[in-house]
Amino acid sequence: MTAPALPVPPSGTSGNIVLAINPAASFGHTRQAGHQAAGHFRAAGWNVVVLETDGYAALADVVDQTLAGTEVAALVVVGGDGMVHLGVNALAGLDIPLGIVPSGTGNDVARLLNLPLHDATAACRQTLSALAAGGRKVDVGRVTVEGRTTYFAGVLSAGFDAAVNDRANSWRWPRGKSRYNLAMLRELGSFRPIEYSVTADGKQWTQRALLISVANGQSIGGGMRITPDAAPDDGWLDLFVVRPLSRLRFLAVFPKVFAGKHTDHPAVQIRRVRRVRLLAAGVVAYADGERLGELPVDVEVVPGGLRVLA
Numbered sequence: 001m002t003a004p005a006l007p008v009p010p011s012g013t014s015g016n017i018v019l020a021i022n023p024a025a026s027f028g029h030t031r032q033a034g035h036q037a038a039g040h041f042r043a044a045g046w047n048v049v050v051l052e053t054d055g056y057a058a059l060a061d062v063v064d065q066t067l068a069g070t071e072v073a074a075l076v077v078v079g080g081d082g083m084v085h086l087g088v089n090a091l092a093g094l095d096i097p098l099g100i101v102p103s104g105t106g107n108d109v110a111r112l113l114n115l116p117l118h119d120a121t122a123a124c125r126q127t128l129s130a131l132a133a134g135g136r137k138v139d140v141g142r143v144t145v146e147g148r149t150t151y152f153a154g155v156l157s158a159g160f161d162a163a164v165n166d167r168a169n170s171w172r173w174p175r176g177k178s179r180y181n182l183a184m185l186r187e188l189g190s191f192r193p194i195e196y197s198v199t200a201d202g203k204q205w206t207q208r209a210l211l212i213s214v215a216n217g218q219s220i221g222g223g224m225r226i227t228p229d230a231a232p233d234d235g236w237l238d239l240f241v242v243r244p245l246s247r248l249r250f251l252a253v254f255p256k257v258f259a260g261k262h263t264d265h266p267a268v269q270i271r272r273v274r275r276v277r278l279l280a281a282g283v284v285a286y287a288d289g290e291r292l293g294e295l296p297v298d299v300e301v302v303p304g305g306l307r308v309l310a
């Protein structure tokens with residue numbers, strides 16, 4: 001970790017740019033993106049506080065301490081959706097904008113915000129223009145699981161896709177996206193539909209499904225556009241349900257999700273909600289690709305809860 005230096009913002013601006021880097025994002029393939037970003041912001045006249053640690057929890061702690069003790073113009077995260085998740089939670093209740101230099105595997109929140117995905121310099125340029133313009137407000141989801149309340153920017157998964165994530169995380173090999181494709185095929189072999197109890201905006205029903213997601217964003221897994229019409233700033237969340245279907249039918253419809261062309265399939269249902277509770281036995285929830293804990297989950301939208309530099 002580099003020690004914070006004195007703030008020297010460009011004239012007309014105030015505060016530091018706090019840059020939180022995940023050197024392990026994208027399985028370590030893009031570790032130089034953070035240092036590129038620091039160089040870019042410094043060249044533009046900003047004082048940059050670089051934060052990098054050995055692990056996610058330690059990084060979250062040091063980001064919290066830095067935000068509390070430094071004058072901050074923006075927090076910029078370098079990594080994938082997990083780093084966005086860290087940033088969203090660090091900024092809860094603070095009026096500090098979040099910048100993203102996407103260098104993860106999926107980068108689904110960055111996709112949602114139309115940030116350049118494979119070009120750290122272009123992402124930094126866009127971040128600084130947005131900072132000069134004051135940024136843009138987007139909604140976030142507030143989720144309570146196992147007595148802990150946190151926030152997410154993208155999608156909360158609680159079904160087949162979360163189980164795939166869980167399985168992939170337990171493997172050391174292969175690295176990269178193929179790990180998730182293989183984990184999906186393995187999970188598909190043994191996965192059974194889940195009996196959910198759903199309570200959404202005051203209505204309660206039981207639902208047999210392969211998966212239920214609560215989406216503020218549009219995609220998971222690096223561009224699977226499960227809720228292609230979700231808007232991050234409309235004050236709503238999209239409840240995405242895939243009812244039970246055979247493995248063959250699932251594999252036939254699955255490729256369509258990349259173009260968001262699966263939504264008229266009879267097994268697919270999307271409805272807009274502001275608040276939802278999901279209950280099911282032995283089901284794990286993930287949000288922004290990070291493991292939250294076991295259901296039940298209570299989720300609600302926080303309209304305009306985050307200012308992003310996009």
Ligand SMILES: Nc1ncnc2c1ncn2[C@@H]1O[C@H](COP(=O)(O)OP(=O)(O)OP(=O)(O)O)[C@@H](O)[C@H]1O
Pocket residue numbers: 021022023024025026027053054055056059078079080081082083084103104105106107108288289290
């Ligand atoms: N030093 C570290 N700092 C932060 N996170 C780390 C570190 N080492 C490992 N991680 C892990 O990285 C994960 C977050 O990775 P991130 O989302 O930034 O990239 P990714 O997984 O490649 O991308 P995506 O989530 O978009 O697919 C966290 O779950 C965390 O446990």
